[in-house]
Amino acid sequence: MNTSSTEDRGKRYLNPYFGGFLLGLVLLATMFVTGRGLGASGAVKSTVVQAVNTISPAHVEKSKYYSQFISDDIHPMSNWLVFEILGVLAGAFVSGALAGRLKFKVEHSPKITSRTRLIMASLGGLMFGIGSQFGRGCTSGAALSGMASMATSGFIAMMAIFGSAYMFAYLFRKFWI
């Protein structure tokens, strides 16, 4: 467990409204520069498609899903998202470093074990991998950027994700509180 002094130091977070304001500015800048919003799941998808393409291009061609994203004129956004994610990693690292939050750990509620937490994290990721394809984006891409651009898909995604999470929250309360 962490000593209390590290915990205090690690909790120096921005005021959430200010953080939201800054995030909104970043999003606005992104739309101003690229005409599209931010994204996250898209980068993972691009990486998956590229990886599968490297291992077996024939499979990509045959697959009805992969083939949509690989073509002679690959949409420039697929590269852009990957660079964006690299930036995200770097930016988060810097922020964490400045605030003294860099530490390898499995963060979990004291009522469950690390192992349980890791299993849940992997399942959660699995769900998000599947769900983000149906939703054509995740909370950053579809919901956040969608809402800012007033896309109906953004609001639907937002309401579905948060609504569903609230519904399931009671079931999983033992894992968090």
Added chain:
Amino acid sequence: MNKKYVFLAGLLILLGIGLAVLPSRQHPKETDPAQLINEIKDQTRFLSTDEIARKIIEKDPSYMYVDVREPAEFNSFTLPGAVNVPLSQLLDSANMILLNQKVKSVVFFSNGDITAEKAWLLCRRMGFNHLYIMQGGLNYWIETIMNPPVPPATAPSQDFDTYEFRKGACAYFGGGSAATSVETKSPQQKVVVKPKKNSAPAAGGC
């Protein structure tokens, strides 16, 4: 702390009211003229009469055929299943909704292709997508599908395949006597079906 938030909330609401009240800038969606010229040059908007005949016969649901001539001409002869949107009424709101297709592809046609081109250009300028033109119009349709010309004996096998297809299409579309009179000449030439050239190179080694 609380006063600060109240102030910020108030500011935000003011901004919102500003947005609600300001007249919205009308930015009608228009295709950039330079891009239009490129599209005019590259000719990808043309579909041949053969392609269209095939699509109609196969009942391809993703295509819609728009006759841009006046109603009198539309009623006397047109493509099966076509809708009539006379050029003079192109900008009517009902027609605008019909032509601004996000689901189907629109194929304009007229007697030649000049009127169809005009319709294409106007709609394309307004930013509509999936727009095509039947190359040669109904005149060419009659020349190729309704009265398919018989290829000379020296023509490549492909031309005979096209001719066979057109004969079938002609019958499908109710070609009438004009077609049958041509048909009688063909059986002798039909024999000259050369073996497909494609098969040889594909055989390949291991």
Added chain:
Amino acid sequence: MIGPLIPQGIIGAEWSNVSGLVLGMGFGYVLESSGFSSSRKLAGVFYGYDFVVLKVFFTAAITAMVGLLYFSYLSWIDFNMIYINPAFLTSAIIGGIIMGLGFIMGGFCPGTSFCGAAIGKIDAMIFTLGMFVGIILFSEAFPLLEKIYYGGPMGNSLVNEVLGISQGLFALILIVVAIGAFIVATIVEKRVKKVDY
């Protein structure tokens, strides 16, 4: 009309990737600084002990939306060129439900999992791996899922059009709703048992 810059060729496409990097850094920095690298902080919005997700999310969406609309009014940006994610009602709802489940189980979403991974959170890294697998599973099973994926097409629908009001009015309504949500969140946070993380 100045923006968007890259689609209009004002900045060459070569700068596109650099812009991604820089903007991404801003994204990551702000997310991490707001605490989005902690799964327990993120899950707090669903149990009432930490509403950071609600506050940041709503504020960001409103800031960007208001900014976008004012930019559009001042002709600094051509709103028509902004990419609108196509709406497929059935697919979006199903995707949202699955993602919601993933959120409450994993405590992360893709963007925040990268933030968490960047500062060493192992659960975040595992989450990211899970995502890869999930996408592969989806792609392989696609022929079965195709119908749902294309279900309920609404095209590039804008929410204010669906509601039949102007964009400005919608923004105002959203602002009011958000402020209401913030007030409720503050009240709830004061009453819920503190969780030590």
